Amino acid sequence: MTTGVRRRMGVEERRQQLIGVALDLFSHRSPDDVSIDEIAAAAGISRPLVYHYFPGKLSLFEAALQRAADDLAERFMEPREGPLGARLLRVMGRFFDFVDGHGPGFSALMRGGPAVGSSTTNALIDSVRQAAYVQILAHLGVTDPPARLELVIRSWISLAESTALIWLDGRRIPRGELELQLVHDFAALTAVSAAFDEEMADILRAVLADEPADGLFAGLITRLLELAPQQA
Secondary structure (H helix, E strand, O other), X not given: OOOOOOOOOOHHHHHHHHXXXXXXXHHHOXXXXXXXXXXXXXXXXXXXXXXXXXXXXXXXXXXXXXXXXXXXXXXXXOOOOOOHHHHHHHHHHHHHHHXXXXXHHHHHHHHOXXXXXXXXXXXXXXXXXXXXXXXXXXXXXXXXXXXXXXXXXXXXXXXXXXXXXXXXXXXXXXXXXXXXXXXXXXXXXXHHHHOOOHHHHHHHHHHHHOOOOXXXXXXXXXXXXXXXXXOO
16 A cells, blocks of 8 residues: 655745646636635635745736736737738637637636736736737738838737627627637738828738738638629
């Protein structure tokens, strides 16, 4: 007969375990609704031991948020191969994978609340947005973006966030449709800006030049033309 012996974790290993446990709980409920006692019970340790590794729930939440922020930022990374529309659609698929898997925590984070009001958490949110912005610029092959392009990209990132929050509230629109819609939204924002700025027009032409006849952006243009009144 053998007796199982619980292995003693090192400091960093235990910290990482607690962060993972907290992230799992935050994925199902708002961080404000999760207690230290629940985190301790899920980790199989005592409440005082949690405080040995983290001074309070906010510090544990911030550590969990850092891991989640790193994860979310990585989801905007995509090989720069193939048409932009297809690349953005894959990015949106991974983005919604994250939103779907961390619904309450994502919602609480973006909408604000007592547990997420610190300057640290706000800085982490901004870091994810900046990482997404840098990735989109890289996909466009632009190193010195004009002001209108920065406005388009940052507006689109905000649109993706708000769309995800609305979707979480009931999931009334199929997720796949929203992912495709957001890709089309990026094309539409770029096209509207291109109508008023030659630099943006050049960027749009470069994007469309790499788009196949049956690509996502080409399909959007075809549908828009179908909506236009026919000449008599």
